[in-house]
Amino acid sequence: MPLQSEGDGADAPEDASGGGSAGRAWDRTIARLAIPAFAALISEPLFLLADAAIVGHLGTAQLAALGIAGAAVQTAIGVFVFLAYATTATVARQLGAGDLQRALRGGIDGLWLATLLGVAVGALTVLATPVIVASFSPAPDVRNFAVIYLRIAACGIPALLIMFAAIGVLRGLQDTRTPLVVAVAANILNIVLNVVFVYPFGWGIAGSAIGTLVAQTAGAFALLRVVVKAARGYGASLAPRRTGLGVAWRLGVPLVIRTLTLRAALLLATYVAASISTVAVAAHQVAFTIWGFLAFALDAIAIAGQAIIGRLLGAGDAAGAKAAARRMMSWGLVAGVGLGVSVVLTRPIVVPLFTPDLEVQHMLSSVLLIVAVHQPVAGLVFVLDGVLIGAGDGRYLAWAGVVNLVAFAPMAVAVWWLDGGLAWLWWAFSAFMVMRLATLMLRERSHLWLFVGATGRLAP
Numbered sequence: 001m002p003l004q005s006e007g008d009g010a011d012a013p014e015d016a017s018g019g020g021s022a023g024r025a026w027d028r029t030i031a032r033l034a035i036p037a038f039a040a041l042i043s044e045p046l047f048l049l050a051d052a053a054i055v056g057h058l059g060t061a062q063l064a065a066l067g068i069a070g071a072a073v074q075t076a077i078g079v080f081v082f083l084a085y086a087t088t089a090t091v092a093r094q095l096g097a098g099d100l101q102r103a104l105r106g107g108i109d110g111l112w113l114a115t116l117l118g119v120a121v122g123a124l125t126v127l128a129t130p131v132i133v134a135s136f137s138p139a140p141d142v143r144n145f146a147v148i149y150l151r152i153a154a155c156g157i158p159a160l161l162i163m164f165a166a167i168g169v170l171r172g173l174q175d176t177r178t179p180l181v182v183a184v185a186a187n188i189l190n191i192v193l194n195v196v197f198v199y200p201f202g203w204g205i206a207g208s209a210i211g212t213l214v215a216q217t218a219g220a221f222a223l224l225r226v227v228v229k230a231a232r233g234y235g236a237s238l239a240p241r242r243t244g245l246g247v248a249w250r251l252g253v254p255l256v257i258r259t260l261t262l263r264a265a266l267l268l269a270t271y272v273a274a275s276i277s278t279v280a281v282a283a284h285q286v287a288f289t290i291w292g293f294l295a296f297a298l299d300a301i302a303i304a305g306q307a308i309i310g311r312l313l314g315a316g317d318a319a320g321a322k323a324a325a326r327r328m329m330s331w332g333l334v335a336g337v338g339l340g341v342s343v344v345l346t347r348p349i350v351v352p353l354f355t356p357d358l359e360v361q362h363m364l365s366s367v368l369l370i371v372a373v374h375q376p377v378a379g380l381v382f383v384l385d386g387v388l389i390g391a392g393d394g395r396y397l398a399w400a401g402v403v404n405l406v407a408f409a410p411m412a413v414a415v416w417w418l419d420g421g422l423a424w425l426w427w428a429f430s431a432f433m434v435m436r437l438a439t440l441m442l443r444e445r446s447h448l449w450l451f452v453g454a455t456g457r458l459a460p
């Protein structure tokens with residue numbers, strides 16, 4: 001992989017103020033990283049819809065089984081997204097410090113950790129497949145199909161975690177284009193193999209699982225090949241190191257806690273929605289799906305933040321990191337406002353696409369207004385989250401996550417206890433996002449996240 005000149009900071013502004021021509025230079029840097037990242041992020045859910053369409057034509061039981069198995073795999077790998085985030089920050093910091101060999105060495109450590117975790121989690125999932133599927137209490141025919149799919153899909157967990165780490169390495173090297181190309185190619189291969197294995201070969205739902213497994217493995221090998229080639233080019237050892245694995249794990253643990261607190265808040269919201277009524281949980285699920293899709297656009301800016309902030313702090317440029325953070329906050333705010341307006345304007349068209357039930361439509365339409373209102377807050381939250389991850393400030397993010405969850409839980413429980421309805425639940429979730437913004441802004445306004453240099457010492 002040729003390391004681009006802009007990855008070394010050639011397009012970063014010399015003026016740290018972030019205004020005028022300097023601001024436009026930051027805009028170019030952010031756009032160069034964020035736009036491919038956004039395209040890569042949305043490719044996955046779009047192609048998953050194609051998977052569902054292929055399996056859906058086999059029958060309702062097979063489609064339900066795909067939903068159960070897919071949820072199990074996503075839960076198993078979701079907590080390990082830190083492999084991408086922590087690796088991005090580590091590699092970007094060493095890149096900024098001018099030590100490409102050390103940057104790639106850190107990336108290799110992340111890949112070894114991903115491999116070990118992937119093998120362990122994959123093996124456990126295969127062994128526990130019947131228990132995992134039974135926990136969803138499916139009908140007997142659905143259970144059988146789900147067991148078949150999950151046992152095969154679990155074998156792809158090592159590849160998925162390796163992809164997380166490899167993508168993190170490339171993002172840290174300021175390259176979001178290669179992950180985009182690999183993601184699109186792997187997902188196209190996934191669709192082709194699913195169609196061939198399911199229909200001409202007649203393998204049914206097992207064919208869909210095998211096709212996805214092959215595509216995921218191919219994607220992981222493609223990304224791994226790029227990273228290994230770069231590591232060899234700069235003389236970075238490919239052998240595992242106990243100290244390197246330990247460092248990668250210690251950096252990842254706080255991000256695991258952060259992720260778990262977020263997932264707990266989302267699960268709590270879903271539980272409360274389910275306790276309200278069937279109509280409420282249906283509307284909530286659609287609203288959350290739309291909210292999640294909007295999050296991809298905002299997360300793309302956060303990914304740019306991880307890469308840019310890590311590089312600047314590695315280079316010892318605390319003032320530049322502050323300026324870049326403020327510029328990305330502007331991007332997040334503008335994107336949030338734009339997405340909020342888009343939700344309001346498209347609401348009459350979007351709502352009927354998801355359900356013909358008029359009661360669900362009415363409830364969903366009201367909730368989407370609340371979703372639209374807090375998008376500017378979400379834009380700032382996602383960006384600041386990326387900034388602090390890029391700075392290696394995971395410990396603060398973990399504690400802030402715990403505080404925010406503890407504050408959100410009583411509000412969600414109050415909605416359930418008082419029969420407040422779905423709209424009040426989403427207002428409570430909006431308050432949760434405001435609390436996240438407050439904790440993140442408090443940190444950004446201080447200098448306590450400005451860890452500069454290759455070793456991350458606090459800036460004076």
